[in-house]
Amino acid sequence: MTENGSTAVAGLSSEATHPIRTLDPAGPTDDLEWLDDAVGAARVVAIGESAHYNRESYQLRHRLLRHLVERHGFGAYAMESGFVEGWRADGWVRGGAGPAGPVLAGGLTSLMGLWTQMRAQLEWLREHNRTAAHPVGFYGVDLPGSNASLVPGVDAVVAYLRRADPGYEPDPAVRETAAAFGAPSAFAAPATIAAYVGLAPAVRDAVTAGLAELAARLAGRRLEYVRRTGAEDYARARRSLDLTVTLDTVARAMARGDRQTVMANRDAAIAETVEWILRRHDRVVLAAHNGHLQRVPGSMPGLPPFPTAGMHLADRLGDGYLIIGTTTGTGQTLNTGADFYGGTLFTELAAPEPGSLDALMAASGDEPFATDLRRLPAADAAAVRAASRQRFGSYYAELSPAEAYDVIVHLPRVTAADPDPEAVAASPGDVRAAFGDRPERSADQASTRREEAGGGAK
Numbered sequence: 001m002t003e004n005g006s007t008a009v010a011g012l013s014s015e016a017t018h019p020i021r022t023l024d025p026a027g028p029t030d031d032l033e034w035l036d037d038a039v040g041a042a043r044v045v046a047i048g049e050s051a052h053y054n055r056e057s058y059q060l061r062h063r064l065l066r067h068l069v070e071r072h073g074f075g076a077y078a079m080e081s082g083f084v085e086g087w088r089a090d091g092w093v094r095g096g097a098g099p100a101g102p103v104l105a106g107g108l109t110s111l112m113g114l115w116t117q118m119r120a121q122l123e124w125l126r127e128h129n130r131t132a133a134h135p136v137g138f139y140g141v142d143l144p145g146s147n148a149s150l151v152p153g154v155d156a157v158v159a160y161l162r163r164a165d166p167g168y169e170p171d172p173a174v175r176e177t178a179a180a181f182g183a184p185s186a187f188a189a190p191a192t193i194a195a196y197v198g199l200a201p202a203v204r205d206a207v208t209a210g211l212a213e214l215a216a217r218l219a220g221r222r223l224e225y226v227r228r229t230g231a232e233d234y235a236r237a238r239r240s241l242d243l244t245v246t247l248d249t250v251a252r253a254m255a256r257g258d259r260q261t262v263m264a265n266r267d268a269a270i271a272e273t274v275e276w277i278l279r280r281h282d283r284v285v286l287a288a289h290n291g292h293l294q295r296v297p298g299s300m301p302g303l304p305p306f307p308t309a310g311m312h313l314a315d316r317l318g319d320g321y322l323i324i325g326t327t328t329g330t331g332q333t334l335n336t337g338a339d340f341y342g343g344t345l346f347t348e349l350a351a352p353e354p355g356s357l358d359a360l361m362a363a364s365g366d367e368p369f370a371t372d373l374r375r376l377p378a379a380d381a382a383a384v385r386a387a388s389r390q391r392f393g394s395y396y397a398e399l400s401p402a403e404a405y406d407v408i409v410h411l412p413r414v415t416a417a418d419p420d421p422e423a424v425a426a427s428p429g430d431v432r433a434a435f436g437d438r439p440e441r442s443a444d445q446a447s448t449r450r451e452e453a454g455g456g457a458k
Contacts, residue, residue, distance in 0.1 A: 011364030012371060016380040020368040020409065023059040025066050025124065032067050034370045038407050039072055042322035043283050044274060044313060048290035048405075049326050050358075051334040051393035052110075053345065054414040057326065058117030060368075061287045064324070066124060068285050069136055076281040077125065078139040080288035082109035083273055084152045084240045086140030089113070093125040093138050101422025105431075109146045110186045114424055114431070115417035137281065141273040141288070143247045143266060144240070146186040148193065150178035150207070150251075153244025157214055160237035164225040168217070174210035177203060184428040187341050197255045204252065211245050239276055243269055264306040267292055271312035290325050291392055294404040299397045310404075324370075325390075325405035327361040328352075329412040333393045343434035346416045347394065357387040357401045361410035371408045373401060 018034040021027070039045060047064055049057040068074040079086075089107030092098065100122060104113035112118065122138070129135035144152040154175050161168055181195035196204070218225065218238055226234045246269045253261040270292060277284050288309070291298045295314045297305035313321045328349065334340075335347040352358030360383060361371070373384060381402070389396045390404075401408065424435050 010383070011360065011362075012380045012383060013377060016371050016376050017364055017369040018371070019365070020060075020370060023056060023063060023368065025059065025062040025120070027063070029067055029071070032064075034372060034407070035064065035067060036071065037375075038322060038324075038372055039068070040322070041320065043278060043317060043320040044286055044322065045074070045283075046286040046288065046293040046310065046313070046321065046323045047326075048288065048293045048324060050290055050328050050391060050414075052112070052289065053115065053334055053417050054328075054332070054411075055115075055117055055417040056368075056411045056414045058115060058121070058417055060326070060409060060411065061285075062117065062121045062124065065121065065285050065287075068283075069128065072283065073134075074136070074281075074283040074285050075134055076137045076139060076277050076284045077121075078141045078274060078277055078284055078286045079108070079112065080110075080142050080270070080292060081112045081140035082142050082144040082146065082152065083140045083243050084144035084156045085109050086138060087236070089122060089140075090138040093122055094129055094135055095126065099422065101420065102426040104420060104423035105426035109140065109142065109144070111431070114420055114427065114435075116420045117417050119420050119423065137277075139273075139277050141270045141277070141286070143243050143250065143269060145247065146183055146189060147247065147250070147266065148183040148186075148189045149181070150211075150244055150247055151175070151182040153240050153247065154178050154211075156240045157218075157237055157244065160229070160233065160240075161214075161217075164229050164234070164237075165217075165221065170214060171210050174207055174214075177207050185431045187430045187434050190341060193251075193254055196251050204255070208248055208252070211241070211248055215241055215245060235276075239273065243273070259300075259302075260304050260306050263298060263300070263303065267298070267307060267309040268312060270309040271316075274309070274313060275316065289392070290390070291397070293323050294325065294399065295321075295323060296399050296404045299399075301395055322407070323405050324407045324409060325401075327358040327390065327408055327410045328414050329358070329362045329410070331414040332416045333414065336393055336395070341434070343436050345434075349394070349414065352391055353389075353396065355387065355389060356396060357384070357390045357408070360384065360387045361408060362412065365410065366412055368409065368411055371410070372406070373408060374406055 021031045047061050065077055085107055089103055092103040100119055104119055125136055158170055181192050183189055183192040246265055250262050250265055292308055293310040294308055295310050298308045299305050330351055331349050332346040333349040335344050352362055384401050387401055390399055419435055
């Protein structure tokens, strides 16, 4: 019994746990043999996180990314961020001009880029690519406009058509209507959704019809457009439009209160984008929330189960898909309450509840460690099977860990990532306002934290 009278949780045996001695991406890698053993011939190694914007999750992904690139030849890093916007970040890590701040603010969506730990990843990719025989590409795999605004996707397609079909004039009403409910940032999502719901059904239908016309034009004139712009530019425009069309269907589903379709369509699109990347790279590191990557149906409070991107990828790739889920102990986690939009980004993370996967992992070690669920002693496998829930941020979802994941990495304590002053300064006004005095650290302080995390161009 514990001091408060509850039953103590028995942890996994030492045979089942592989200590992770550091989260420093530049640290020695002799503690990552478990990863070498797990990778095998996997074409996609997916690295999950329990909640967004945690410092330790960014560091873990950076460290594993670096190891997979340097040791196993992975050629692409794909993130839960907008596909359309991601081309800006890709250009920068391949040597494009300009400072990192605007790239972090505009080349990643949903606030994913506004942290010094994310800067460290992009800076490492840029330095690696400077001398690499085979540069590592950066890709977003998610819907554009922070999953709310059609504007980035429409703008990308119209810009392409100016080159591919200069005599063609797309209907300006599509862009004008999209701008009427365009979200400058993730903080504007509630207002964006409300604005879309307030549109007359005929206006919504006109936007949908306009996007369908653009899709038909790109499909029908493929040979002509490829001849003028090249196959890769054409393929990028087609994928951008496909995701924008998906976002339109998501918005229509949201307007009628069908959140299950919202999640199902979004996750299917994420999986299709990963497959798009696999046609260009042999092996991909994929970073996203556990709930998108798991091999079992996703669930959210008040929402029926829905097929996840991980289910689609596992169905298509089989053993070529390796999923590393994460669990957490205590610390800080993303605030999913309404006050998030007022700038309260994080909330305290209580100790995990008994019976959860997180509680089992927390009882198994006080430092980060990995557990390969496919190679467990019998008693440990039984303990994992007995854990029927996992914590995602501050809520719990029912799932079978052994069915959902191949490997688990446990992070005993997680903290808020460090806002990057340059990225925040380059962001829209509502982001700067929401962060308030959070980017109070000077550039020198931020640089010091990056060095501690193994970031920068090392």
